[in-house]
Every structure is written in structure tokens, then in C-alpha cells.
Amino acid sequence: MPRSNQRTLKKSAECVGIGLHSGRPVSMRLNPAPAGHGIVFARLDQGGRRVYARAVNVVRTSFATTLSENGCSISTTEHLMSALYALEIDNVLVELDGAEVPILDGSAAPFIYLIHEAGIFELGAARPRLVLEKPLSVSEQGGRITASPAPSFSVDYSINFDHPLVGSQNFRGSISCKSYLSEIATARTFCFLRDVEALRRQGLALGGCLENAIVVGDDGILNDSLRFEDEFVRHKVLDLIGDLALLGMLFVGHVRAERAGHRLHTRLVQEILARPDAWRFEGSTEVAAHHIPSRPAMVAGGSQTASL
Amino acid sequence: MPTRWLERLASSWGQSFEPRETPEERPAAGKTFQRLSQSALVHSACGRRDEAIRDLTAALRLRTDDAALTLVLGHLLRLKGQYDRAIRLHRMLLLRPDADRHSRVGARVALALDYRTAGLLKQARHHAEQALEIDAREPTALDLLARLHETAGEWQAALQLEERLLKICPGRSGLTCGFLHYRIGCEHHERGQTGRAARRLSRALKVHERVIPAYVRLGDLHYEASRPDRAVIYWERLLDCQPRHAHLVFERLEGAYSALGRAGKLEEVCRRLAEADPAHWRSRLYLAEAAVRRGLPEEAARWSLGALEAVPRSLAAHREYWRAAAPPSTLPPVALRDFLKATAGPGAGDDPHVCTQCRYRASELLWRCPQCRAWGSFLEDRG
Known part of the structure; x- marks a missing residue:
């Protein structure tokens, strides 16, 4: 398989959107970054304190993936991470003036637009790839994710909600930049009307509205229409990709997920990183070293075996 | 109906809806521009957006200068979340050398809608402002x-625009305008600027009498200033x-x-309300509670039964009925206490209010729907 180089943005891109939980406007700027930098969030409202997009920094997974480092946290990271992963952007400094990545329209499509507006720049270093060689699985509370070796990244995701409008849905397919853009990126996040008020009472989802989520009521969806018949499961795939992006490397393998969520997604990432015997490493070590701190130094640009 | 919408759209662009076809036009995959555009409209009307997008894309390959169809395609792409393509199309419209004033306004509005739908507020605001630079009366x-100003909590700016809209669109309701005055009044009140707050709140009621919280807040202002007589005027106006x-x-x-030495007056008011409206269950409930306080269980039972008949699904009415009517001989006090305890607190009898715009349900009356952002849209839903 040809080895590609790491990528970043050609120039900065900025936007103002609403924070899902705070309901307040949040400014976000995506900045180019050098090879080996990785995806890093900077809180401008906290003196530029940084949070690295790494699995070890996941602190909360209810309703969204929250990262935290040295007391500084960023929530709702998964849609941006998903878009960056799909467009194979390895290095970006994400500046925010709040604690949340803006929800925008609840999908990854607006992030894709921003990235395309900024342009993509190829860097000199090779991109790290994690090639799975042995199956791994995590499960809890009726949910299960299994990752197994495969020649490319593919997903088989099933959901089963006790609601006639959602019910059982399945998405199966190979994930490439092209397939992501046409089949996954525009799928919006969703919630059930019966849960919304409880969330709001807890001070959560204050920015949530029909403009940034599909709201499923007892007798129909409150939005005008769906973008896909199976938009719900497609969004789960979007979330899975965003959480897998916390590996910091391209993932090569097949993921089968049943009734999973952010918690299981991130547990899978942690399980993969904790089991170096189950995968092989290819590409630059600069980014990978951040994500696998306990791993001995790897040869730059070379393929590594899991025995390291 | 999308076809009519397209007709209006095309007409607003100074074009005829009748698809033009010239002999030299080459059909795409055996279809002409006319067939493709008509087929796209049928697909769109039937909710088959993917097919509509496919045919419109093919049609616009045959006739790239069709502004109305370009806008329709952009609209469908926006609904599908394909912002890249929608924005590219609308930018092309804007940059066309033959674009007249109408075209430029239409393209700017379409771009503002693209960005707004994508949640990119800064860009949406920019294009909406640009559209208004060209045509200050463009209603969309x-x-x-x-x-957008409302989203940012910029109530004054939102109000100015809403007032302009009211002048331009004669059929437009002043309710939003009234609620914006109310919001500004609340901010003055919270800052302790009671005079300014009172003026704003009064203005809200002048603009629209259904700005219900303005009555309440105006009364509160006067009550806080030790003027219960003035407070009562606003609260009674609400009644x-x-x-x-x-x-x-x-x-x-x-x-x-x-405070005014008119204790018992509210009972009189509630009797009037109950007599005027058989469905006015809250006044009956108040009268039942008052009867319990006065040690008149039969009267309390009668009023609470009346409330229950008006709203059989109201847990509050059931609670009051049992509190008022349960004879101690048949129901031990501890059982009544346990019933009242079990049916109180969070979770019990939730969701009696529903937004008439988007069907969002809430357990309390909200003045602005958190889901669709409509003002004054909640109604009590007691089945």
C-alpha cells in the first residue's frame, strides 16, 4: 500500500458557532501545524492552555467526547475529529474561546467545508498508520465493538433503539475520504424528545435545537426531514470515526459495532493502544509517540512490529 | 407546493417559468433541459431529493445560466447538508458578469441561508448584511x-430588524417584536433600571397583547417598589x-x-373565571384549595371534581381531588399522604406544555421554544 505524507491546512479557517451545552456563541479557528504536531486544542479564554487530542485525555463520554488535560477541558470534539480524520489531516491547532467545539449543524459537513476553504497542505513526513493484526473487542451493557484485521478501514455498525422511528439500523462499508463525504459527513446527531428536557434541567444541551440535531418525538421527527433514511446509524459511524481519530494514526482494520456509543468507542481506542501485540505500526513515529507514551522509541519512517 | 414556489421564484427573478428550449440544445442522456427540469420538480415535490438533485444538476449542465434552477438546486443541496456544492453554486451566481441587482440579492440571501444552516454564524451574518446593503427591504x-442577533443575545439589534420587517410585511405578527421589547425590559430590570424596564415592558404590551410575561413583570416591578395597587392593575389586566x-x-x-386589605378578592375573581369558562380548571383548583383551607371539604370536592372534568389527565387536579375529597373513614390519612408524596416532585405529571410550532414538550410554560426558537408558542396540553 502506498505510504502517504502527513497533511495540514494551507491557511487558517475560522467560524463562530453555538456551543451545544452552553448555548453560547463559540469562536473557533483551525490553524496549520507542522508535522508531528497532531491535533491540539488551545483554549484562548484560558491563556492558550492546550489539550492534546489523545485517548488518554478522554474524561467524559456522555452525549459527547470530552478531552481534558491539566484541568483544561474541551467537549463535543468528535465531529471535528471525524472530519479531520476523514480528510486525512494530521496536524492542526484548534483555537477556541470556550469549552466546546461549536456544534454547527450537528454533522461533520460544515467542518469539511471549513477545511476545504482553508485548503490542504502536504507535509514532508510520512503519516503513521496502525495496522491491526489480531482481533480485539470491548463490550458493556449490551453494547459491543470488535476490531479485526482487514486490508483497509471498514465499518459494520448496528443500532437498535426502542423507538419505531429509529428501530434497528445497520451501516456497512469501507471508509475512504470519498465514501465519507458522500455517505457519512452530512449525517446529523440525534436525540429523543423525552430526554431533551431532562438534559436541559441538568444545564446540558442548552444550545441544542432543530438546527443542529434531529429530534425524535413519540410520533415523528420534529425536523422537516432526514438527510438519509438511515441517518441515525450513519451519524453513529461519524462518531465512531471521530473517536477512532484519537488514535492519532490512520487505522487499518475492520470495526464491527453493535449498540455502541462514545464510551465504547473510546474504550476500544484505549484497548488498541494498550495492546501493542495486536497491531503493527507504519509511518512516522513523531505523532505516534505522543499517543503511545509507554512505547519505546521507534525508527522514524519505518514499519514497526507489535513486539516493540 | 414546490412548483408554485419555483414559479414565484422565477418570477421574482424576472424570468418566465416556462422552460425555454432551443433547437441547438443537446439532450443529456436522452433527456432535454425541459424534461430534466420538469422531472426534477416532480421528484422534489415527492420528496425524492436525491433524484431531484441529479436531474437539476444534469439540466444545469445544459443551461448554466438558469438562475432560478440554480437557486432550487442550491436549496436542495443545502437541505441535504452538501454545503460545499451549495455555496459554490451560489457564489457562481453572485460572480456572474450579467448578474443584476435581483440576482445579487438572491445569491447573497442563498449564501446567508447556506451558512446559517451549516451553523457558521459569522459568514451567515456577513452575507445577510451584504444582501441588505443591496436591498434594505429584503425580508428573508x-x-x-x-x-442571528437573537442567537447572539443581541436583543436590541434584533428588535430594530424586526421593526423594519413589520413595516415591510403588513401581515406579520408583532408578537416577536413584543417579546423582544420584553427581553430588553427584563435586562433593564435585572440591572436595576426600573424606569426603563417599565417603559419597555409597557411598549411590549402595546405592540402585542399576547406578550403575557410582560404583564407579570410589570406587576412585579410595581410590587417591588411597594406599589401593590399598581401591580394589581397589570395582573388584573392579564386576567x-x-x-x-x-x-x-x-x-x-x-x-x-x-396587602391592600382585600383578602378573599382572589376567590371572587376565580369564581368569575370559572363561571365564564367551564374549561378553566386552574381557577377551580384554586377554589378547591381555598375551600380546604376554610374547612369545607364538600365544596372543595365539588370544585376539584370540576377541575378534573375539565382536564382528566391533569395530575394536579387528581391530587387536589383526593386531598379535598378523600373521606378519612374510607382512606387512612397515611395512605393519602403516601399518594400525595408519590405524585409530587420531579418526574410526576411532566410535560403539560407543547410548542405549537415544533411540538417540543416542556413541563413548564416557556416564553421561547428552546427547540425551534419561536416566541410565545407554548400551549398547555392537557388532552
Whole structure:
């Protein structure tokens, strides 16, 4: 398989959107970054304190993936991470003036637009790839994710909600930049009307509205229409990709997920990183070293075996 | 109906809806421009957006200068979340050398809608402002910009735009305008600027009498300033103008009447409300509670049964009925206490209010829907 180089943005891109939980406007700027930098969030409202997009920094997974480092946290990271992963952007400094990545329209499509507006720049270093060689699985509370070796990244995701409008849905397919853009990126996040008020009472989802989520009521969806018949499961795939992006490397393998969520997604990432015997490493070590701190130094640009 | 919408759209662009076809036009995959555009409209009308997008894309390959169809395609792409393509199309419209004033306004509005739908507020605001630079009376741009200011909590700016909209669109309701005055009044009140707050709140009621919280807040302002007589005027106005919302001021009126030495006046008011409207269950409930306080269980049972008949699904009415009517001989006090305890607190009898715009349900009356952002859209839903 040809080895590609790491990528970043050609120039900065900025936007103002609403924070899902705070309901307040949040400014976000995506900045180019050098090879080996990785995806890093900077809180401008906290003196530029940084949070690295790494699995070890996941602190909360209810309703969204929250990262935290040295007391500084960023929530709702998964849609941006998903878009960056799909467009194979390895290095970006994400500046925010709040604690949340803006929800925008609840999908990854607006992030894709921003990235395309900024342009993509190829860097000199090779991109790290994690090639799975042995199956791994995590499960809890009726949910299960299994990752197994495969020649490319593919997903088989099933959901089963006790609601006639959602019910059982399945998405199966190979994930490439092209397939992501046409089949996954525009799928919006969703919630059930019966849960919304409880969330709001807890001070959560204050920015949530029909403009940034599909709201499923007892007798129909409150939005005008769906973008896909199976938009719900497609969004789960979007979330899975965003959480897998916390590996910091391209993932090569097949993921089968049943009734999973952010918690299981991130547990899978942690399980993969904790089991170096189950995968092989290819590409630059600069980014990978951040994500696998306990791993001995790897040869730059070379393929590594899991025995390291 | 999308076809009519397209006709209007095409007409607003100074074009005929009748698809033009020239002999030299080459059919795409055996289809002509006319067939493709008609087929796209049929697909769109039937909700088959993917097919509509496919045919419109093919049609516009044959005739790239068709502004109306370009806007339709952009609209469908926006609904599908394909912002890249929608924005590219609308930018091309804007950059066309032959673009006249109407075309440029249309393209700017379309871009503002693209960015707004994508949640990119800064860009949406920019294009809406640009549209208004060209045509200061463009209603979609005015509305969009007003909503963007609301999202940012910029009530004054939103109000100015809403007032412009009211002048331009004669059929437009002043309710949003009234609620924006109310929001500004609340901010003055919170900052302790009571005079300015009172003027704003009065203005809200002048603009629209259904700005119900303005009655309540105006009364509160006067009550806080030790003027219960003035407070009562606003709260009683609420009873007259919006009797279904009278319960919002029951407790307030009880305190104010008591301060004015008119204890018992609220019972009189509630009797009037109950007589005027058989469905006015809250006044009956108040009368039942008052009867319990006065040690008149039979009267209490009668009023609470009346409330229950009006709203059989109301847990509050059931609770009051059992509290008022349960004879101690048949129901041990401990059983009644346990029933009242089990049916109180969070979770019990939730969701009696529903937004008439988007069907969002809430356990309390909200003045602005958190889901669709409509003002004053909640109704009590008691089945």
C-alpha cells in the first residue's frame, strides 16, 4: 500500500458557532501545524492552555467526547475529529474561546467545508498508520465493538433503539475520504424528545435545537426531514470515526459495532493502544509517540512490529 | 407546493417559468433541459431529493445560466447538508458578469441561508448584511439577520430588524417584536433600571397583547417598589386579556390583595373565571384549595371534581381531588399522604406544555421554544 505524507491546512479557517451545552456563541479557528504536531486544542479564554487530542485525555463520554488535560477541558470534539480524520489531516491547532467545539449543524459537513476553504497542505513526513493484526473487542451493557484485521478501514455498525422511528439500523462499508463525504459527513446527531428536557434541567444541551440535531418525538421527527433514511446509524459511524481519530494514526482494520456509543468507542481506542501485540505500526513515529507514551522509541519512517 | 414556489421564484427573478428550449440544445442522456427540469420538480415535490438533485444538476449542465434552477438546486443541496456544492453554486451566481441587482440579492440571501444552516454564524451574518446593503427591504435577509442577533443575545439589534420587517410585511405578527421589547425590559430590570424596564415592558404590551410575561413583570416591578395597587392593575389586566394564563398571577394577586386589605378578592375573581369558562380548571383548583383551607371539604370536592372534568389527565387536579375529597373513614390519612408524596416532585405529571410550532414538550410554560426558537408558542396540553 502506498505510504502517504502527513497533511495540514494551507491557511487558517475560522467560524463562530453555538456551543451545544452552553448555548453560547463559540469562536473557533483551525490553524496549520507542522508535522508531528497532531491535533491540539488551545483554549484562548484560558491563556492558550492546550489539550492534546489523545485517548488518554478522554474524561467524559456522555452525549459527547470530552478531552481534558491539566484541568483544561474541551467537549463535543468528535465531529471535528471525524472530519479531520476523514480528510486525512494530521496536524492542526484548534483555537477556541470556550469549552466546546461549536456544534454547527450537528454533522461533520460544515467542518469539511471549513477545511476545504482553508485548503490542504502536504507535509514532508510520512503519516503513521496502525495496522491491526489480531482481533480485539470491548463490550458493556449490551453494547459491543470488535476490531479485526482487514486490508483497509471498514465499518459494520448496528443500532437498535426502542423507538419505531429509529428501530434497528445497520451501516456497512469501507471508509475512504470519498465514501465519507458522500455517505457519512452530512449525517446529523440525534436525540429523543423525552430526554431533551431532562438534559436541559441538568444545564446540558442548552444550545441544542432543530438546527443542529434531529429530534425524535413519540410520533415523528420534529425536523422537516432526514438527510438519509438511515441517518441515525450513519451519524453513529461519524462518531465512531471521530473517536477512532484519537488514535492519532490512520487505522487499518475492520470495526464491527453493535449498540455502541462514545464510551465504547473510546474504550476500544484505549484497548488498541494498550495492546501493542495486536497491531503493527507504519509511518512516522513523531505523532505516534505522543499517543503511545509507554512505547519505546521507534525508527522514524519505518514499519514497526507489535513486539516493540 | 414546490412548483408554485419555483414559479414565484422565477418570477421574482424576472424570468418566465416556462422552460425555454432551443433547437441547438443537446439532450443529456436522452433527456432535454425541459424534461430534466420538469422531472426534477416532480421528484422534489415527492420528496425524492436525491433524484431531484441529479436531474437539476444534469439540466444545469445544459443551461448554466438558469438562475432560478440554480437557486432550487442550491436549496436542495443545502437541505441535504452538501454545503460545499451549495455555496459554490451560489457564489457562481453572485460572480456572474450579467448578474443584476435581483440576482445579487438572491445569491447573497442563498449564501446567508447556506451558512446559517451549516451553523457558521459569522459568514451567515456577513452575507445577510451584504444582501441588505443591496436591498434594505429584503425580508428573508432581514428575518435571517434578526434571528442571528437573537442567537447572539443581541436583543436590541434584533428588535430594530424586526421593526423594519413589520413595516415591510403588513401581515406579520408583532408578537416577536413584543417579546423582544420584553427581553430588553427584563435586562433593564435585572440591572436595576426600573424606569426603563417599565417603559419597555409597557411598549411590549402595546405592540402585542399576547406578550403575557410582560404583564407579570410589570406587576412585579410595581410590587417591588411597594406599589401593590399598581401591580394589581397589570395582573388584573392579564386576567381580562389572557384568562387562560390567569394562574400565573394567582399567588401574586393573593399577596397584593392581602396587602391592600382585600383578602378573599382572589376567590371572587376565580369564581368569575370559572363561571365564564367551564374549561378553566386552574381557577377551580384554586377554589378547591381555598375551600380546604376554610374547612369545607364538600365544596372543595365539588370544585376539584370540576377541575378534573375539565382536564382528566391533569395530575394536579387528581391530587387536589383526593386531598379535598378523600373521606378519612374510607382512606387512612397515611395512605393519602403516601399518594400525595408519590405524585409530587420531579418526574410526576411532566410535560403539560407543547410548542405549537415544533411540538417540543416542556413541563413548564416557556416564553421561547428552546427547540425551534419561536416566541410565545407554548400551549398547555392537557388532552
